[in-house]
Amino acid sequence: MRKYLLSFALAFMSLTAFAQADYEKIMAEKIAKTETSKTAEEFQTLTNDFQRIGSKESSKWLPPYYAAFSQIQKGRLLMRKGNMQELDEIAGQADKYLSSAQNLAGADNAEIHLLRKMAASLRMMVNPAQRYMTDGAKATEELDIAEKLDPSNPRVALIKAEDIYFTPEQYGGSKTKGMEMSKEALAKFNAYKPKTTLDPNWGRTELEYFISMSSK
Incomplete structure (x- = not known):
């Protein structure tokens, strides 16, 4: 009996380890796509993908977090093109995913609060x-x-x-100050290490592009 229980425990541990490895592989692939996607449709597909992963991995906060992030990136892309009519709905979807993520991660997660900020900014831009x-x-x-x-x-x-960079000067913005702050942000990226390979690590590519374009 003891031998049977030990075998069962080992088999369960192997299945759990396999499932975790599979989850990490799929998540890593999808997270990588958040850096290369360039259309609203691609970001919506990623949102749907992360939502499906989250429905299977209901105890993990990262799938709903990245579903929200994908929605916000979709909204930011549309905003830059002057398409404001969908931003309220997009921000609402992002907030829904962020509520799920926060319920799992707790209220003291800076990454979630930052995405809440970005969702609120999308709403404001309407x-x-x-x-x-x-x-x-x-x-x-x-x-x-x-x-x-x-x-x-x-x-x-x-x-x-x-x-700061994109806010008009009459409302407290400054392109010079924004550029100085962007270089400070780059220094923080150089020193930053995510807690795990799946934890949020986005932004460097956007920052480097921002610095290069603003320096021209």
Whole structure:
């Protein structure tokens, strides 16, 4: 009986290890695609992929986190093209995924608060004049929380630099200051090490492109 129980335990451990390896492989492949996707359709496909992974791995916070991230990247892409009519719906979907991620990871996760900031910013851009005091304030609040939780986070520094750079001077923005902050963000990227291979590590490519374009 003892031998049978030992064999069963070893078999269960092997299956669990295999499932974990399979999960990490699939997640790594999908996360890599968040860096190479260039269309709204590709980001929507990634959102759906991460959602399916999350339905199978319901105890892990990273699948809903990356589903939210993919939605936000879709929204940022549409925003840059001047397509604002879908941003409310996109931000709502991102917030739904972020609520799931936060329920699993806890309230003190800087990465989740940073994405909440980015979702609120998308909402604000639908009508900045009307929404600055609501969604704009929410974005500022979430960014402040993220920075307090993880001051060395390079993604927080990246988003702060972009905000300053693209904000008109009459509202407190500065291209010079934004560029200085972007270089500080790059230094943080150089020193940063994610906790695991799947933990958030996005932003360096965007930052380096931003610096190169702004320097021309």
